[in-house]
Amino acid sequence: MVIFDWGVIMRKINKQAILGLRIMQRRKQLGINQSELAEQIGLSEHQISNIETGRSYPRMKSFIKICEVLETNADYFISGAMKDEVDENIIDMVTYCTPEEQKVIWKLLDAYIHREDDTRV
Numbered sequence: 614m615v616i617f618d619w620g621v622i623m624r625k626i627n628k629q630a631i632l633g634l635r636i637m638q639r640r641k642q643l644g645i646n647q648s649e650l651a652e653q654i655g656l657s658e659h660q661i662s663n664i665e666t667g668r669s670y671p672r673m674k675s676f677i678k679i680c681e682v683l684e685t686n687a688d689y690f691i692s693g694a695m696k697d698e699v700d701e702n703i704i705d706m707v708t709y710c711t712p713e714e715q716k717v718i719w720k721l722l723d724a725y726i727h728r729e730d731d732t733r734v
Contacts (some may be wrong), residue, residue, distance in 0.1 A: 629660050632670065633666055636665055637687065639683045640683060648661075653678070653682045655675070672715070674712075692726060
């Protein structure tokens with residue numbers, strides 16, 4: 614028998630939905646449609662739709678490209694806070710990481726952001 618922790622599942626779904634909503638809002642602010650964004654970052658329109666509706670998270674390299682195309686730093690999409698500058702060295706370092714290393718970075722970042730609550734993905 615499999616037991617699900619629905620609280621954890623719902624928090625994960627809500628985080629994905631919030632991240633996707635912020636991406637969709639910024640895309641629309643810039644007047645970019647889903648197919649244009651998909652083409653610029655190398656994903657399908659269906660994948661963009663899944664990200665924006667919270668059905669999935671983008672991979673780290675795709676997330677970095679989304680940030681670049683939408684001219685917004687990752688901090689806004691993750692936490693909702695806008696900053697005027699972002700350390701480009703961080704983006705460069707993450708870009709050159711392997712997919713496995715990017716997953717670890719993503720998990721560490723999520724754990725750090727949510728260190729005072731229990732809403733990690």
